Amino acid sequence: MIYVTPQQITFTDQLLLKSGAALSPVTVVYETYGKLNADKSNAILILHAFTGDAHAAFYHEGASKPGWWDDMIGPGKAFDTDKYFMICSNVLGSCKGTTGPSSIDLKTQKPFALHFPLITIQDMVALQKKLIDHLGIRKLLSVAGGSMGGMQAITWAVMYPDMVHSSIVIAACHGHTAQQIAFHEVGRQAVMADPDWQGGDYFGKALPGRGLAVARMIGHITYMSWISMEQKFGRKLQDKEKLGYDFSKDFEVESYLQYRGQSFVERFDANSYIYLTKAMDYFDLSEGKKLSEVFKGVTADLLVISFTSDWLYPSSQSQAMVRALKANDVDVSYLEIKTDYGHDAFLVEFDDQTRMISNYLTKVVRERVSRI
Amino acid sequence: MIYVTPQQITFTDQLLLKSGAALSPVTVVYETYGKLNADKSNAILILHAFTGDAHAAFYHEGASKPGWWDDMIGPGKAFDTDKYFMICSNVLGSCKGTTGPSSIDLKTQKPFALHFPLITIQDMVALQKKLIDHLGIRKLLSVAGGSMGGMQAITWAVMYPDMVHSSIVIAACHGHTAQQIAFHEVGRQAVMADPDWQGGDYFGKALPGRGLAVARMIGHITYMSWISMEQKFGRKLQDKEKLGYDFSKDFEVESYLQYRGQSFVERFDANSYIYLTKAMDYFDLSEGKKLSEVFKGVTADLLVISFTSDWLYPSSQSQAMVRALKANDVDVSYLEIKTDYGHDAFLVEFDDQTRMISNYLTKVVRERVSRI
Numbered sequence: 072m073i074y075v076t077p078q079q080i081t082f083t084d085q086l087l088l089k090s091g092a093a094l095s096p097v098t099v100v101y102e103t104y105g106k107l108n109a110d111k112s113n114a115i116l117i118l119h120a121f122t123g124d125a126h127a128a129f130y131h132e133g134a135s136k137p138g139w140w141d142d143m144i145g146p147g148k149a150f151d152t153d154k155y156f157m158i159c160s161n162v163l164g165s166c167k168g169t170t171g172p173s174s175i176d177l178k179t180q181k182p183f184a185l186h187f188p189l190i191t192i193q194d195m196v197a198l199q200k201k202l203i204d205h206l207g208i209r210k211l212l213s214v215a216g217g218s219m220g221g222m223q224a225i226t227w228a229v230m231y232p233d234m235v236h237s238s239i240v241i242a243a244c245h246g247h248t249a250q251q252i253a254f255h256e257v258g259r260q261a262v263m264a265d266p267d268w269q270g271g272d273y274f275g276k277a278l279p280g281r282g283l284a285v286a287r288m289i290g291h292i293t294y295m296s297w298i299s300m301e302q303k304f305g306r307k308l309q310d311k312e313k314l315g316y317d318f319s320k321d322f323e324v325e326s327y328l329q330y331r332g333q334s335f336v337e338r339f340d341a342n343s344y345i346y347l348t349k350a351m352d353y354f355d356l357s358e359g360k361k362l363s364e365v366f367k368g369v370t371a372d373l374l375v376i377s378f379t380s381d382w383l384y385p386s387s388q389s390q391a392m393v394r395a396l397k398a399n400d401v402d403v404s405y406l407e408i409k410t411d412y413g414h415d416a417f418l419v420e421f422d423d424q425t426r427m428i429s430n431y432l433t434k435v436v437r438e439r440v441s442r443i
Numbered sequence: 444m445i446y447v448t449p450q451q452i453t454f455t456d457q458l459l460l461k462s463g464a465a466l467s468p469v470t471v472v473y474e475t476y477g478k479l480n481a482d483k484s485n486a487i488l489i490l491h492a493f494t495g496d497a498h499a500a501f502y503h504e505g506a507s508k509p510g511w512w513d514d515m516i517g518p519g520k521a522f523d524t525d526k527y528f529m530i531c532s533n534v535l536g537s538c539k540g541t542t543g544p545s546s547i548d549l550k551t552q553k554p555f556a557l558h559f560p561l562i563t564i565q566d567m568v569a570l571q572k573k574l575i576d577h578l579g580i581r582k583l584l585s586v587a588g589g590s591m592g593g594m595q596a597i598t599w600a601v602m603y604p605d606m607v608h609s610s611i612v613i614a615a616c617h618g619h620t621a622q623q624i625a626f627h628e629v630g631r632q633a634v635m636a637d638p639d640w641q642g643g644d645y646f647g648k649a650l651p652g653r654g655l656a657v658a659r660m661i662g663h664i665t666y667m668s669w670i671s672m673e674q675k676f677g678r679k680l681q682d683k684e685k686l687g688y689d690f691s692k693d694f695e696v697e698s699y700l701q702y703r704g705q706s707f708v709e710r711f712d713a714n715s716y717i718y719l720t721k722a723m724d725y726f727d728l729s730e731g732k733k734l735s736e737v738f739k740g741v742t743a744d745l746l747v748i749s750f751t752s753d754w755l756y757p758s759s760q761s762q763a764m765v766r767a768l769k770a771n772d773v774d775v776s777y778l779e780i781k782t783d784y785g786h787d788a789f790l791v792e793f794d795d796q797t798r799m800i801s802n803y804l805t806k807v808v809r810e811r812v813s814r815i
Contacts, residue, residue, distance in 0.1 A: 189688040249696040250672045256660070256697045260653075260701065264636075284632070288632060291625075300622045301620050332632070385669065
């Protein structure tokens with residue numbers, strides 16, 4: 072077991088947000104794995120998904136489970152910590168250490184709740200840039216993430232072309248579609264329909280747990296595929312020999328969803344839920360322009376990965392990015408991994424991702440920094 | 444404009460349910476269109492979907508809109524009322540006139556609410572059979588319906604083979620999958636999470652409207668396709684020139700879903716919502732047996748229709764039925780209609796359905812009853 076201790080840094084200068092608002096101070100929680108080399112050319116920033124955190128790999132002291140992408144990060148793994156210096160920070164707006172709506176507003180000495188400014192994927196990336204500057208790294212060997220992490224990865228390539236040699240965009244998109252917005256909006260409505268929501272000001276009182284659980288249940292369905300749900304649950308009954316003909320839990324899939332909803336309430340904040348879903352819904356790199364226009368300044372090498380059964384962020388969105396990048400002569404590799412796991416595949420399908428990413432990083436080192 | 448008046452019949456003998464419970468009296472609301480011929484051989488029963496009702500065609504006195512499938516039923520239409528005698532009844536468990544959980548329990552003189560017995564698709568069909576018997580019809584020329592209506596249509600062919608010459612099964616399945624159960628379970632949890640739910644006993648008090656609206660919003664997403672949502676809404680803003688950077692409605696798709704959720708609360712009962720979704724979740728014609736075994740007794744001619752972009756009841760489920768019917772040498776026609784409208788297509792794509800059904804019924808008349 073390799074242990075890791077979270078670190079944090081507080082920036083006291085203003086973080087200017089895309090909305091026009093500004094935020095200060097801003098604290099960022101992050102972890103690092105492996106060693107930064109002398110010329111600081113082996114650093115890779117890992118970007119986590121919606122409900123993730125800075126703990127991407129290794130073990131916290133006393134913990135029984137490692138970080139969320141430990142299968143991908145470590146000695147000899149896809150992100151080989153014998154070669155690379157890995158960084159993962161918790162995103163702006165989350166509830167896992169970095170400043171977010173559950174942080175204390177210095178003006179009121181109470182949690183921000185809905186007084187926290189609305190944030191965007193671009194704001195998350197802007198804060199990550201501050202962290203990278205703080206670490207003295209001038210140019211990242213790579214940035215990489217799945218889902219909301221992939222949105223950040225492509226945004227890094229657009230916003231800070233001089234600071235990234237490469238970007239790995241997994242199961243993501245260049246902008247949310249109506250259906251993606253719709254699923255999030257239903258989740259937000261479920262949270263806000265909970266009487267314990269109280270306009271977001273539930274701190275120190277009952278949590279809006281039932282609404283948040285419903286929101287998470289919806290999410291879970293979209294993260295799995297039709298097939299993976301059928302393989303895992305089918306019509307299997309929950310602790311029963313036959314149908315109950317009442318409204319108690321009949322099917323395993325019902326109790327599974329309720330369990331996942333409940334456990335989510337214990338680990339995630341309802342305000343962060345609505346802020347981060349809104350940040351994804353606001354995400355739209357094109358903003359009325361052609362995507363090929365948006366990618367004009369991209370100088371990074373790109374690796375785009377999607378999954379055949381991911382219907383939440385379907386391959387067609389990744390392919391649209393690939394086309395628009397190619398139109399700008401960006402060096403882009405694309406892999407569609409055949410899998411039944413749906414959107415969750417980026418947290419499950421390690422073999423194909425490892426082979427692809429490991430070789431890809433070797434290529435980026437060779438072509439972009441010669442050696443590390 | 445052709446007008447129609449709903450009729451009703453109350454059966455005082457017991458309706459034995461699949462659960463083992465019994466129900467009496469049971470009232471059925473129904474409408475008819477066209478004329479029953481002398482030998483009663485031209486009758487077709489229309490089976491409505493989840494939130495539908497007996498008003499399938501023509502106009503109620505003073506109404507500005509016709510019945511829900513008026514584009515398909517009428518003189519010269521797919522279900523040609525110059526030829527056929529059409530019947531549509533409201534299903535058991537609904538809130539549109541037929542006995543359901545919002546009906547008065549004679550024992551308590553209060554609405555049943557959760558004291559209503561759980562019902563199944565088979566129970567709906569058993570009640571419809573009582574109505575057909577009551578109308579003196581020995582054998583239906585056809586039964587036809589989409590979605591939950593399609594589940595009833597295939598069930599008719601299995602339960603009462605001697606009473607149906609043909610069955611038209613549209614956008615349906617032979618049993619609910621884990622994903623289909625999952626979406627319904629989230630909807631039920633949303634309803635039950637509403638403090639106004641009060642264990643279903645909300646009659647005469649505030650309605651559990653916020654929960655029911657959230658449940659309906661989820662449903663709406665599943666009824667549309669990724670593409671149809673993109674074409675209808677995309678990222679269009681609602682009455683705004685730019686993003687609001689607050690939690691008011693930014694996108695058209697958000698206000699559309701909220702509007703549909705709200706209007707549903709005004710027209711549908713929360714208890715019926717949970718009873719009918721549960722009935723669909725219980726639906727599983729195979730019940731552990733091979734589907735080809737289940738279809739052994741089917742003597743009806745079958746027409747199965749599915750839609751390419753229907754991801755809620757995907758074509759693969761219709762195709763599984765077609766294969767199992769063919770294994771029994773059932774005369775089955777199958778059409779997959781290419782459309783972007785998703786599951787809602789059965790309420791939208793009239794041209795292809797009309798052509799197919801019109802010709803199909805002519806064939807059934809020729810082969811099964813010679814003339815009508």
